[in-house]
Amino acid sequence: MKYQVVIAGIGGQGAVFLVKVLSIAASLKDQKCLGTENHGMSQRGGSVSCYVKVGDFHSPAIDEGQADLLIALEGNEGLRNIQYLEKTKGTIIVNADSKFPKIEYKTIKIDAFSKARNKEFPIQALNVYMLGITLARDPNFPFSLNDIEKAIKQMNAKMAAKNIEVLHQAIEDARNI
């Protein structure tokens, strides 16, 4: 199995957290996994893009036209990285409102910012929320809810309950997209 994920967002939104969760999930399933993160200057509110490659890979970066999934924590950052998606089967799961343009990729869109503004979930958990949408709406995603819950617990047991609650809420919300 080979599955490549690009996570795009803005420094501070917790893209690196998702790299950690997905790589732990892969290790729990005894899958090979190679990923790469942004640290340093790019963390200061700038554009970030992280990669996770599950399966038999040798280089940590993802080339254009290769990714199975693009998780975009913000709309424009999703568009900025759209070329990484595989042209026929690639899916973008994006946090964006109704102004998000129509594109030639399978698009799952949810306005997570407005839900956070309505205090439906804490904005700090935007990354986990979008992971929940992914679990609910990407049929090819190589991890189950159980896999991700285990990974979240392993990563930070103290915060796990809150994060898992957001994950479940996102899965519930995804029914109404």
Next chain:
Amino acid sequence: MKDILMGNDAIALALIHANVDMISGYPGTPSSEILGNFQKFKDKFGVDAYAQWATNEKVGFEVAYAGAIAGRTTCATMKQVGLNVASDALMSASYIGLKGAMLLIVADDPGFHSSQTEQDSRSFAKFAKIPVLDPATPDEAYNMVKLGIEISKKFETVTMLRPVMRVCHAREICEVDEKLDFNPQKGEFKREIKRWAAVPPAGRFRQGLEQFERIEAIKEYNWNELIEPKIKKLQGAKTLCLTSGTGNGYVIEALEEMKIEADVLKLDMPYPLPKEKIEALFVNYEQVIVFEETYPCIEEQLSSPKLHGKLTNDVHKIDEFTKDKVLAAFSNVGLIEKNQFYKSAKYADELPVRPPNLCPGCPHRDVYYSVMKVFKKKKSIYPSDIGCYTLGLNQGAIDTVLCMGGSISMASGFSIADPSKTVVATLGDSTFMHSGVSPLINAVYQNHKFVLLILDNSTTAMTGRQKTPERINPSKIDIKKIVEGCGVECHEYEYTPNVDKTIDFMKFLKTKYENATGPVVAVIREFCILDKERAPEKLPQVFAEVDEDKCVECDICTTLYKCPPMNYNENHKIEIDPFLCIGCSACLDDVCPTDAFIKVEK
């Protein structure tokens, strides 16, 4: 045992597993987490090791190197530009050698993600005549730390490990030792004046000859231990790819995915290479292509009409690898037709750029805003330095960025060259400690007239908030006393999130400058907004919103102040993003000429 680790975690863990008991260095992306994680592992495992940040890379190198002379197993960490600072020590250390072991870890940054140069530290190792290992992934970095220590011990030489950003910040499931068997060495300096204090010319000439012998012996080792065991696995294809570090992964993936036939020989130690033995392999191939980041380090050591690489314009010369660049090289040498497999159209419309920015609530922003209000742009030159505060560029408050500590010496230079302007230099506390003191002494003794602002947030913020010397030991080290010791008065300002007060302080400095005959120096006591120990008590938690009737689209807040939550909405009025605003209240004072920023009443 399997463990999921980031490259810098894997390196830190391997250092402990390799019995490294002295580690020093200076933070710099992408190297910073190595020493930081070593400190965490040290505490977690309760091992007895020295692990401290040095004031700069040269100091860090020298501390570790002396440890190795005294028989300990040591390590120094830095980023590639840090090696420039430590290079004076390295060049001599390479002649002299050592008794214990020393691994010099220098993290490179192909693609300039967080660096001002893309220099290749493997080529620096070649210049200094020390062996260098180039890991491709975190798992390999773990093993190469141990190998590097072994080589250093065996050949009594500083040995370099050169991970790139895509190794340091890559994450992989690594195979690591289950058991920790930490045996710190007891250091014992053995007097050997002819070696440790070799005097030129005769002493160093002799060591120069030994250096050549050592390198020849390491070439043999490289062939016997690292290269020859891989030769029998070569398949006998027509093309041979010589790879180093991360280049290897891109080449293997491209070959597999495109079903191209070629042999791959990864050179774990790209310097020193057994030239003749490697070239003898070329007989069986029609062509040989070298894939390495970022300089032609391997390519320059070999010669053959069959050899292709950066020097023959077949492989890209700048920026990090992609598989698309590997395919381009394959097509340049005629192995495949031109191929667009790894190309895909970018989003066609223009997207707003999102460069890194000072955090909401960062005191640097107010300082730069106030500097420009008081020392007008037309009549000023603003040299700055390396750190978070370099992002003052976004506000237009920085004219030059060169290297660590360069702001002060350049302020001297500008004050001499263009005396009609007021030079206002800015640098942070960590950078001041790193290399700001000697240029300040230079400016004081020669009476160079400029304004120097030391922005003291008592942390090395950009690289992950490592603690600075005055933070750890405030009773002994204080920037104000250091400045006074350099022979000049040090004005002091305690930052508060009230722009009016910061502007008043700049006005005060301006009057001082007008009457000065030398540098006017001030330390501004700030805090880092991400500093959980200090920031919360400094933040008033007073949030701002916009009175749309008052906003006249003047752009002052979006150009001179540049706080990330401030953006125009669909009505062409400024709006404050409540998710980003941190409640510093600073913009309520002076920033808006029409007072459109108002307090959010709860």
